[in-house]
Amino acid sequence: MTGEVSERVLRNGVNDGFLVSEAAQPGTPGALALEQMQKIASGGNWRYIGSQPRGKMEIPAYYGEEGKRKKMGRFLMKLYYLLTIPISLGILLHSKRIHPAYRLTWWKKIVFGLRVVRNRHRLRTANSYKPLLVMALKLFELSPEVSGVVVECGTFKGGTAASLSLACKIVGRKLIVCDSFQGLPPRDSLDRFAAKYKPGDFCGSLDEVRANITKYGDIGSCEFVQGWFQDTLPHLDRKIVLAFIDVDLEASLNTCVLNLWPRLVDEGYVFIDEYMSTDYCALFFSERYWKENFNRNPPGIIGAGSGLALGEYYIGPWGERKDHPLQHATGSAYTRKSMSGYWAYYPSDARG
């Protein structure tokens, strides 16, 4: 099918389809389709990004045979997603290490898991429910005798924080939600990831985040720290058992690690969201970074480059995922204070 692309619609940040030039002429099927899409885009997870003239080009057919195949592919993915929810809940929340003090029966775990799945669909977030379950499990496994808070750096609309707050309620810990509440900061010229984003992207106001957590999480477990990380985190004088750093920018990741790592307890975890980028994960393997800042070997990071294997098929690399429509990276990556990821192995200078 060939035509002039005039409009584009994104769903969950994924290019979801094109409307062709008939859209411009009133009364044509294209115009009706445009009207429909604008209606859909104004609610739910859809984001309408307006007119994007692109000139003549080959357009992926949305109708006809190819369209049917696409719809079928999507239907199968949704079916797979739905059918695997109980399996994922069962597998990801099963552990012989869950601390008995939390009295987590299977029923409580399933109710918790279903609330996390629901939050994923009610609140705007790009994160899957599965990494959330992994973080929750790590919290359920930690002894209540280990004191410390949970920190989320980078909250957007509070989609992940709402679910993390539910886990915090179960384990009786505070969740400290840190964000500018005005989106991403101005670009740092040394940041290799800054060009992908604009200052102000991913903006969620404090009021919005509070309202979302009140509705879908446990606001009583939360404290909020508003401001740029370089100004706020140096004053965060708390022991930390788990930090979720979801900040997109390399410069922000650096600020978070420099300030949070010294406060992380020995059994503590750091989770990140940008697991798919090996450059981003390099910080956790850099001998020089860890020697100069913390006088230790790097901790490494489990899931770097591909994400934790959480039941989806993802072969990578990230930039080619559109060519593999049935693949889906549902991941996260984490490190633990006591882990080692020394990345310059040579037999004669290998160290324990």
Ligand SMILES: C[S@@+](CC[C@H](N)C(=O)[O-])C[C@H]1O[C@@H](n2cnc3c(N)ncnc32)[C@H](O)[C@@H]1O
């Ligand atoms: C991708 S969003 C977080 C998504 C969120 N965790 C979720 O699950 O929906 C990135 C967030 O990091 C925040 N952020 C990034 N760098 C920051 C900095 N240096 N200081 C304060 N906030 C920052 C932005 O305001 C934004 O809310």
